[in-house]
Amino acid sequence: MVRSEGITDRWLTAHEAIPTGRALIVVDDRGENSIVVVAGANAATVWPGSNPPRGRVVIAQLEVPITTVSIAFEHASASGATTILNPAPAEQLPDELLDNCSVVVPNEHEAELAGGIQSLLLSGAETVIVTRGSAGATLDRINESTVTVAPVPVDPIDTTGAGDAFCGNLAARMSTGASTVDAARWAAAAGALATTVAGAVPSLPLHHDVEALLTT
Numbered sequence: 346m347v348r349s350e351g352i353t354d355r356w357l358t359a360h361e362a363i364p365t366g367r368a369l370i371v372v373d374d375r376g377e378n379s380i381v382v383v384a385g386a387n388a389a390t391v392w393p394g395s396n397p398p399r400g401r402v403v404i405a406q407l408e409v410p411i412t413t414v415s416i417a418f419e420h421a422s423a424s425g426a427t428t429i430l431n432p433a434p435a436e437q438l439p440d441e442l443l444d445n446c447s448v449v450v451p452n453e454h455e456a457e458l459a460g461g462i463q464s465l466l467l468s469g470a471e472t473v474i475v476t477r478g479s480a481g482a483t484l485d486r487i488n489e490s491t492v493t494v495a496p497v498p499v500d501p502i503d504t505t506g507a508g509d510a511f512c513g514n515l516a517a518r519m520s521t522g523a524s525t526v527d528a529a530r531w532a533a534a535a536g537a538l539a540t541t542v543a544g545a546v547p548s549l550p551l552h553h554d555v556e557a558l559l560t561t
Contacts (some may be wrong), residue, residue: 511536
């Protein structure tokens with residue numbers, strides 16, 4: 346599947362003695378989800394060392410070791426890349442990681458567990474975007490007014506994958522040179538579309554789907 350989507354698998358590593366990571370997802374009758382993560386081989390992810398991958402935007406979440414993410418973001422920041430952290434599953438975020446975060450994208454629960462928006466900003470994050478489900482999202486920078494990203498109305502079936510769709514599309518749009526605010530608006534539409542399809546990977550929308558939603 347990775348190759349069929351045109352994604353290089355050069356950096357994938359197989360661990361013969363460690364099972365593939367799993368996520369157990371339960372969805373209630375309102376379409377809200379609860380996820381239990383079994384890290385498996387994800388927990389063995391390490392920084393590749395010499396000749397690492399490069400990109401304009403580097404995005405990570407916390408299903409891999411936080412030390413690995415910290416090293417990746419340190420190298421990415423040093424090369425001038427934009428770094429985006431989705432702090433999920435939620436855990437304590439060290440200042441040395443936040444110092445290298447261009448954008449942190451928690452949901453409301455994750456933002457609260459991290460000490461709140463201002464705490465994230467004061468600890469080093471340049472921008473904090475909090476995803477708020479059907480209420481859209483908010484974007485904050487230190488000493489600036491909050492920007493509200495309006496929700497895109499849809500009829501949700503399953504919220505699984507909505508955060509992933511938001512973060513992935515945010516990164517993709519920023520990699521094309523879009524401003525953080527414009528990228529967040531696009532990402533909000535992608536996240537909304539993801540709630541209209543059951544499942545995680547099947548719900549992730551394509552570019553033309555998001556574009557169609559925003560132009561209707």
